[in-house]
Amino acid sequence: MKLLSIFLILSFTINANGQELIELNYLSFVGSLIKNHPAIQSAQLEKANINLGKMAANGAFDPKLNYSNLFKDFNNINYYDMNATQISVPSYIGDFKINYSTAFGQKVNPADYLPSNGVIGMYYSMPLLRGLVTDDRRTELKRQSFSNELGDATYFKKSQALILVASKYYWDWVNFYNNYTLSMDNEQLALTRFENIKSSQKLGEIAPIDTIEAQTQWLIRQSERIKLQYKFNQYSLLLKNFIWDSTIRNTNTIRPANLETSQILANQLVLLNYKTLSNPDITLYQLKINFTKLDAKLKREQLKPKLDAYVGILSTPQNFDFNYQNRATGVAFEFPLFLRKERSGYRVAKNKIEQAKLEYQELNRKIDVDYKSTYLILEGLVIQIKLYEKLEIQYKKLLDAEIEKFNQGESSVFMINSREQKWVDTRQKKVELITDFYYQIALIKYIAGTLLN
Numbered sequence: 001m002k003l004l005s006i007f008l009i010l011s012f013t014i015n016a017n018g019q020e021l022i023e024l025n026y027l028s029f030v031g032s033l034i035k036n037h038p039a040i041q042s043a044q045l046e047k048a049n050i051n052l053g054k055m056a057a058n059g060a061f062d063p064k065l066n067y068s069n070l071f072k073d074f075n076n077i078n079y080y081d082m083n084a085t086q087i088s089v090p091s092y093i094g095d096f097k098i099n100y101s102t103a104f105g106q107k108v109n110p111a112d113y114l115p116s117n118g119v120i121g122m123y124y125s126m127p128l129l130r131g132l133v134t135d136d137r138r139t140e141l142k143r144q145s146f147s148n149e150l151g152d153a154t155y156f157k158k159s160q161a162l163i164l165v166a167s168k169y170y171w172d173w174v175n176f177y178n179n180y181t182l183s184m185d186n187e188q189l190a191l192t193r194f195e196n197i198k199s200s201q202k203l204g205e206i207a208p209i210d211t212i213e214a215q216t217q218w219l220i221r222q223s224e225r226i227k228l229q230y231k232f233n234q235y236s237l238l239l240k241n242f243i244w245d246s247t248i249r250n251t252n253t254i255r256p257a258n259l260e261t262s263q264i265l266a267n268q269l270v271l272l273n274y275k276t277l278s279n280p281d282i283t284l285y286q287l288k289i290n291f292t293k294l295d296a297k298l299k300r301e302q303l304k305p306k307l308d309a310y311v312g313i314l315s316t317p318q319n320f321d322f323n324y325q326n327r328a329t330g331v332a333f334e335f336p337l338f339l340r341k342e343r344s345g346y347r348v349a350k351n352k353i354e355q356a357k358l359e360y361q362e363l364n365r366k367i368d369v370d371y372k373s374t375y376l377i378l379e380g381l382v383i384q385i386k387l388y389e390k391l392e393i394q395y396k397k398l399l400d401a402e403i404e405k406f407n408q409g410e411s412s413v414f415m416i417n418s419r420e421q422k423w424v425d426t427r428q429k430k431v432e433l434i435t436d437f438y439y440q441i442a443l444i445k446y447i448a449g450t451l452l453n
Helices: 026-036 038-061 136-144 147-202 208-239 262-270 280-301 340-407 413-448
Strands: 011-014 020-024 064-074 077-090 095-104 119-127 254-256 306-315 327-334
Touching: 026 038, 026 147, 038 136, 038 147, 136 280, 147 208, 147 254, 147 280, 147 413, 208 413, 262 340, 262 413, 280 340, 340 413
Parallel strands: 020 254
Antiparallel strands: 011 020, 064 077, 077 095, 095 119, 119 306, 306 327
16 A cells, blocks of 8 residues: 555644543654645655656747838838748648748848738748757757656665665664653653562561662662653654644654564564565666767767758738648758767767766666665565564573572572563563664665655
């Protein structure tokens, strides 16, 4: 299911102070980001601007209506009064023109003399050598034919980059929240043990050193809880850089959803085995190669001599008798003798094609290696998470056994704290591994070009 079609579904609960708690899962977070973030909206506008380039390129073929007037009157002598109205229609090769001209005056140049009611002319001009295969406006039209792909790739690249950065902050935030909640439980365990041992010490059942050991452990857990509390609060604030939904942004009671088990994570990993990668950078480099090829084709065309010709048939407005006997024709020829500018431009264009192909090969290799490397990291994380789930169970059994031994007078507070610390560290490490797994999922989707899917 595409994230763009996901509605922002949030779970609402009420905390002990009567405040509304918002449970923000990852899909809801990214869905809100895509829907509301200014950078995403800016990328959408940039995509729209790129797509409008095709309309601008088509504008080079728009018909034009022209009118001109040349008038001279001196010492009460009307030298000339010449008018020309023209409609020009650019075609893929050459231009069509329909022209109506009049010329009045006592001093009209004989070459410009026309009948009293004017002349209508239909003209067609076209290049015969340079510009026959391609020209600037056709090259731009072909370039803009890729505008949809260019706009999509640009949008996906900028959006994915933002989502990846946001994903890092989100999963760090989830990590600090879960470890913060664990630290509160750990602090409470240490405090309860300290109070019980303190009471037993007052009754003379336990040595004072055990009370100091229990109090020290409680203070350490308290310090850890405060550190994680401030980290969680810091990342809750940093996360709001990516939250532009007013419902979420204006509350200080956002909480992440519960973390998944290793089996669910392993199932997600299976779904990531993409056969093809659609990274937007690949698309952009493919387009770059296409653009450089178009440029090289245009530069090669400029190596030809310039030979343009036009032909027009003429008639008076009364009879519209167009025939080849009443015609106007012309040719223009131009050929630079050394072609140094043109040859240099063509060689540069050819070199750019080779350069773009080499960069494309390098990019393809990098993306392929990055994808496989990240996939290996994910496989390793799934194995580690499974191991830490087992370790958590084992350490809890050892802790319970150590407490039982202490109750029988065969252990010490130091040993209980040691066992419990291993259990605590294992739980915290498991949380770090799970949140790192989810970030690596976002990273591999970014590499594959599917982070918006």
